[in-house]
Amino acid sequence: MRRRRVGPLMIITWLYVVWSLAPVLIAVRISLNSGKSRSTFQSPSFRWYWEDAASVWKDDALQTALANTLKLAGLTMLIAVPLGLAMAIGLQRWRGRTSRAANNLMLLPLVTPEIVLGVALFLVFTEIYTSVPRGFTTQLLGHVTFTVSFVVIIVRGRLISIGDHLEEAARDLGATRLQALRLVLLPQLGPAIFASLIVVFATSADDFVISQFLSTGASSETVPIKIYASARAAATPAVNALATVMLVITLLAVAVTGIAVRALRGRSGAGATDLTSMSI
Numbered sequence: 001m002r003r004r005r006v007g008p009l010m011i012i013t014w015l016y017v018v019w020s021l022a023p024v025l026i027a028v029r030i031s032l033n034s035g036k037s038r039s040t041f042q043s044p045s046f047r048w049y050w051e052d053a054a055s056v057w058k059d060d061a062l063q064t065a066l067a068n069t070l071k072l073a074g075l076t077m078l079i080a081v082p083l084g085l086a087m088a089i090g091l092q093r094w095r096g097r098t099s100r101a102a103n104n105l106m107l108l109p110l111v112t113p114e115i116v117l118g119v120a121l122f123l124v125f126t127e128i129y130t131s132v133p134r135g136f137t138t139q140l141l142g143h144v145t146f147t148v149s150f151v152v153i154i155v156r157g158r159l160i161s162i163g164d165h166l167e168e169a170a171r172d173l174g175a176t177r178l179q180a181l182r183l184v185l186l187p188q189l190g191p192a193i194f195a196s197l198i199v200v201f202a203t204s205a206d207d208f209v210i211s212q213f214l215s216t217g218a219s220s221e222t223v224p225i226k227i228y229a230s231a232r233a234a235a236t237p238a239v240n241a242l243a244t245v246m247l248v249i250t251l252l253a254v255a256v257t258g259i260a261v262r263a264l265r266g267r268s269g270a271g272a273t274d275l276t277s278m279s280i
Contacts, residue, residue: 024247031240038237048241056241061218065226066242070249072136072211072222073204076143081196083144084151085189089181091152092159109149117146118213125214135220142210147203151196158192191261198257202250 030038034045050057056066091103109117121142125132132138166188170180186193208224215225223246230239 027240028244028247031237031244033237036236038235038240048236048238049245052236052238054236054238056238056245059238061221062226062238062242064218065221065223066245068136068220069205069223069246072139072143073201075140076147076204077197077200079140080144080147080200081151081193084148084196085155085193087148088152088155088159089185092156106149106152109146110153114146114207114209118142118209121145121210122213134214135216138214139211139220139222142214143204143207146210147200150199150203154196154199155189155192158189162188194257194261198253201253205246205250 029041031048032044032046033042034047035042045051048055052058056062087106091099091106094102121138125134125138125141132141162185166184167180170184171177175183205222206224207222208228211222212225212228215221221229223242227239227243
């Protein structure tokens with residue numbers, strides 16, 4: 001067997017991986033310090049996870065931030081993904097002069113600087129839609145607003161790769177438009193839907209700018225807001241522990257999504273082959 005040579009591209013790739021992961025691993029290691037230092041490694045301990053009075057498990061402020069983040073990301077995911085899925089299917093089938101303009105509008109939240117979007121949402125909810133409850137409700141609406149575009153882009157990419165032939169085959173075999181959508185198209189979109197779920201969840205959980213602009217205080221603080229405020233105040237490694245908990249939750253979500261996407265790809269591929277052979 002020929003041994004693969006270690007080329008410059010591989011070296012650059014691994015240097016980038018190490019450079020990207022090193023700060024995260026250092027922060028995780030500091031969360032295991034037995035003392036209060038956030039600059040040196042100390043003996044390993046779970047003090048800042050559940051043992052100390054200021055730990056994640058016992059500090060009410062940290063628990064509130066974690067609960068707010070998970071609740072906000074979960075609800076954003078449940079609202080933005082179905083909405084983005086419907087919009088992607090509608091835009092894919094829209095034929096007309098204004099369809100291109102509508103498609104371009106979906107890209108605006110992706111290319112607009114987040115600080116601009118955060119200021120705009122803040123002004124909308126404070127000057128125009130003043131009846132909307134401030135705090136968590138406005139944060140949820142803001143997160144849905146800027147994450148729907150991610151769903152549309154992901155799902156539309158999958159729709160383009162699928163094409164129209166599977167739905168047309170189902171219609172030729174006697175399925176109604178709704179049955180073709182439910183039984184043929186949606187299973188084929190499974191990988192894109194699961195990918196959208198994790199992207200929206202991670203994006204919402206990681207957001208700081210919009211969450212900060214639309215926050216009304218400690219009751220609507222999220223983990224990024226709490227970490228930012230605590231890090232500048234030279235807090236204990238409990239902040240690192242809180243960040244590590246969010247990291248583990250996100251990695252678990254990614255792992256579960258990866259397994260589900262792989263399973264759905266296998267099933268959708270077999271289903272597409274069967275349907276194509278039946279139509280032929």
